């Protein structure tokens with residue numbers, strides 16, 4: 001049984017949510033012409049957004065982070081997106097020196113030893129390359145949804161990051177069933193790990209399958225308390241003290 005079989009359903013209001021998403025993307029692309037990027041995590045929601053951007057020819061750049069710890073199935077989506085839609089996907093990677101230094105000092109499994117070390121790993125593998133991705137841009141698009149966690153329950157469509165850029169969350173009110181309804185309707189490529197009970201997919205060492213009834217993000221950093229479960233990409237302020245105190249940055 002696939003994720004489409006399990007989750008795709010046409011819910012009331014789907015057409016309105018889809019139309020609203022497209023209108024938000026169009027408006028942002030017009031207002032931030034040449035300075036807007038879609039930061040795709042390559043998750044199911046983000047494949048929907050890539051599909052919308054490509055099929056509606058919206059002038060929004062597409063970029064992703066290759067942390068060096070992603071599953072092969074996730075990485076395979078980059079050439080697949082390019083081949084399927086003719087999209088150029090910019091790939092940002094962490095600074096090799098920083099990674100080498102961190103792994104030499106703290107080991108390959110540092111992230112499970114403490115929250116500070118896990119945040120430091122996310123800092124150098126995600127936040128620093130993300131800062132490069134956003135440099136010179138005035139707006140970015142994410143696939144965040146309110147339903148994904150309690151912490152995201154009040155997620156607005158229009159937000160601001162710490163640098164004052166527009167952070168557009170055009171799927172904020174989408175349901176999980178909507179995402180799969182769209183994927184099924186348009187034959188959107190998706191990560192086969194979603195068929196193996198991984199609704200939220202991050203780096204390989206920090207993602208596991210979830211069991212029936214577990215929350216959406218239960219498979220991310222599952223050894224930590226729920227309120228610590230953000231990598232910093234979508235929290236207002238990175239805990240800089242935690243990152244710098246262990247010398248994560250080269």
Ligand code: SF4
Pocket residue numbers: 067069111118119121122123125126202203204205206231
């Ligand atoms: S998700 Fe895990 S492996 Fe990936 S950057 Fe964060 S701590 Fe490191």
